[in-house]
Amino acid sequence: MLLVADASYFIDGYGITDGDLIQLEGSPQPVRVKKIDYAKNELTLEAPRTWKAGEGVAQPYSGAAPDIGAYETP
Numbered sequence: 001m002l003l004v005a006d007a008s009y010f011i012d013g014y015g016i017t018d019g020d021l022i023q024l025e026g027s028p029q030p031v032r033v034k035k036i037d038y039a040k041n042e043l044t045l046e047a048p049r050t051w052k053a054g055e056g057v058a059q060p061y062s063g064a065a066p067d068i069g070a071y072e073t074p
Contacts, residue, residue, distance in 0.1 A: 002049070004057060007041040024049055025056035025065065 002024075004010070012019040012033050019033035027049060035044035058066040 002043040002045060002051065002057070004041050004043060007036050007038050007043060010036055010043060012036045012044075019046075021060055022057050023060045024051045025058070027051070030060035 010020050010022070010033050012035050019036075021030045021032050022043075022045075023030040031049055032046040033043050034046045036042070037044075056065075061067065
């Protein structure tokens with residue numbers, strides 16, 4: 001499980017569609033959110049990942065980190 005400051009930024013698909021696809025800072029592969037406990041701010045991911053407290057969570061990106069702008073830079 002991944003503890004986040006505010007789980008309301010994420011969805012697990014509510015049984016209707018797929019959950020959010022996220023990427024942890026420093027991880028080359030995105031992972032899908034499978035289940036969310038909004039009361040505990042815990043995300044259950046479809047595949048195991050390792051991370052450290054304080055590392056970022058973003059939409060999938062290429063390169064070393066997400067870009068600030070609307071377009072990815074090579």
